[in-house]
Amino acid sequence: MADVARLAGVSTSTVSRALRRAESVSPALRARVHEAVAALGYVPNSMAGGLAAARTRTVGVIVPSLVNSFFAATLDAMTERLAPRGYQIMLGNSAYSPETEAALVNSFLSWSPAAIVLTGQAHARATMQRLLGAGIPIVEMWELGENALDSLVGFSHRAVGRLAARHLLDRGRRRIAFVGAALDEDRRAAQRSAGFAEVVREQLGRPAVVVALPQRASAATGGLALAELLARHPDVDGVAFSNDAMALGGLFECQRRGIGVPADLALVGFGDLDFAAWSTPALSTIRPPRREIGLAVADHLLQRFDDPHAGPTTIDVGFELVPRASS
């Protein structure tokens, strides 16, 4: 930076200002500084800057899984929006463990990030305290409940479960069930299951049939769980799956057994993954705005970075029923 200052014939403070808040430097000097930067190929040292300013252009993001294409799409959209503005993403993978999340938050904080983004609203108590004390924007995404830590960008999974049940009911199905996986680990899946059960109770006056395998959701567990459901309730005529991967597995299981979809069994998934529109029959599903969540988080953050007065918000990004041939 000293070299740049020398070449531009200014002080290092002016270089710093020209690079950081361009409007606080006269146009002439600003141009000279940028010329010198280009000529020298100068790249500022982020750590020196971060140390001096006590904050960096870094945002820590914690997701419970990358293999899950929900969060991958969100992350993808987030990087797309944040990178052009010079913000780096520090990636953390909590593997659905609050303890791992706590450790990640701690190490993120040692980088004076501009913000931290978490998935969901369930965190260790210590995590929340640390986060609150950091004095930076915190965003919880992919969930929408009470008592937000700070900002919230998501939708109600309970409402998704309710919609799935109502959709099957609308299609004239009465012997309906919910098929999920790892419900103790994946709070949001559990909320969808609970919403489904609510509607069954309200409309049919009986407890809902819920089959959940301990393993993670996948095509494999989808097929297996459906098999288990059919063993226990051979007369089932409608199934809501915790996500599209499981629904795909369920669909294949039906094909294997010669069960007509939707003639014998109506299927509805969650996610609207790429293949859902192209399967035979095409899969009815509920679409969460996977990318939009990432964009909304990024835009909100950028706004708060630019305007220190901007406070936290709660954004309900909603979701959408996509009825197709499977139901």
Added chain:
Amino acid sequence: MADVARLAGVSTSTVSRALRRAESVSPALRARVHEAVAALGYVPNSMAGGLAAARTRTVGVIVPSLVNSFFAATLDAMTERLAPRGYQIMLGNSAYSPETEAALVNSFLSWSPAAIVLTGQAHARATMQRLLGAGIPIVEMWELGENALDSLVGFSHRAVGRLAARHLLDRGRRRIAFVGAALDEDRRAAQRSAGFAEVVREQLGRPAVVVALPQRASAATGGLALAELLARHPDVDGVAFSNDAMALGGLFECQRRGIGVPADLALVGFGDLDFAAWSTPALSTIRPPRREIGLAVADHLLQRFDDPHAGPTTIDVGFELVPRASS
């Protein structure tokens, strides 16, 4: 850190040493330091450390896409291995653009990362020069060719394409074709396609039929591309898809048209994604070690971090044919 030093009755250098290279401090002092750290809830400031040491426990990783579950699985495995050792991952998404990659490398470098991991071996010339000049380990992953920048962890996509062709030939198919997408963008897919074409030329003495849509690979493009192939070559009896998502779309297209798989048409994919084993019929595919790549990259890096004498290597992680019912 001064507080910790005071509480432990030592100097800050001792605290630093105890935290960094435990063996260089007597056990007694080390214990006292850790006690003080715990009592005070001290978290070192990574930027101050990084600035002073001119390197950080950060590794920059650039992938061309997160939505693609290949790289997501690799990243997942990488975080799993690196996080417990205190390394943070800075995530970059190049979106298959060398220019974006160059920009990401630049901003990563401003953080004095411990290493940089890139996907593939095709980079802008300037990117390579900068990387080489950084004096840190560079790993290129998911490809295996000549002229590695530094370390290389991957496998030959050409060999994958050759294997796919040979497999269809082994199954007695002769009118075989390759179905891909975005081949100009995705070098590795293009290499698979080229390998496939080589074998067709060698064994059948004719140029290979290759259908490639301009859009990205997905179930949608898989179905569409297969439809196009069938329009042009109705007598085709074996198809290798650029990846499993496309193969799934192709399988659904066959179901829609009443084409028997494998009776009329043999299908082979690439990736061995979760659903491949569970589709009806189960999908033959070639499995790249998605997670193993991430683990190998992380282990290699950790080794080089620990031992400054350790040099670059090339690791061929291989791949595996998984023959199933679709071929």
Added chain:
DNA sequence: CTGAAAGCGCTAACAC
């Protein structure tokens, strides 16, 4: 609008 000067919190020679 610009420059001087004082650190930000830590690491790494270098002595002891």
Added chain:
DNA sequence: GTGTTAGCGCTTTCAG
């Protein structure tokens, strides 16, 4: 094995 000391490369008051 441990302490002293001099920065690492920037940002940010504070003057002017």
